[in-house]
Amino acid sequence: MKFIKEYIVPILIAIVLYLVIEMFVFTMVRVDGDSMQPNLENNERVMVWRMAHVHHLSVIVFNAHGEDPQATAKKDYYVKRVIGMPGDTVSYKSGHIYVNGKAIHQGFIDHLQRNDGTGITGYQNNGGWNLKQLSAHWPKDHDSIKVPAGHYFVLGDHRSISNDSRYWGFVPKNKVLGVVKTLAWGTTNKDRHNINALSY
Secondary structure (H helix, E strand, C coil): CHHHHHHHHHHHHHHHHHHHHHHHCEEEEEEECCCCCCCCCCCEEEEEECCCCCCCCCEEEEECCCCCCCCCCCCCEEEEEEEECCCCEEEEECCEEEECCEECCCCCCCHHHHHCCCCCCCCCCCCCCCHHHHCCCCCCCCCEEECCCCEEEEECCCHHHCCCHHHHCCEEHHHEEEEEEEEEEECCCCCCCCEEEECC
């Protein structure tokens, strides 16, 4: 009985606390892919805060299943940056993204990463992109799109290789796992992790 009180009970309490924290506070994920370069690297582990508020330019992890046709697993997590919040009007021209008519600051990426066409197989590669050219989601007679209520418009930082809202649409709020707050350490594929956050 003493053994149970001194060893087993504390271990059980620690396990329960860990599960509660991971479910409601934060979790660790491993970035899988290059579409968030140079800010997140392939195989880098990051901390995702589940209860953090999403803002413009927040980096989020979300379940892309049901949004991106290529996300075939029921839990297919992507990591992208929020460009448009619910109700925002988003447009693009000559390497500049405009939200509600104002150009957003993109100092976190260079000209190549924000301006080149995509290299994703099956998608257009025209040396530059705009919303009208890329997807049936966008009205062909408009240069901009309005983000629906309860959704986000997301992009990868490395636009030339990112599969994101330009192609398959918006991210529902209820699909968001959390916000990347703390950049952690790099790992290898052999390391254990909770979730792969695909970055492509």
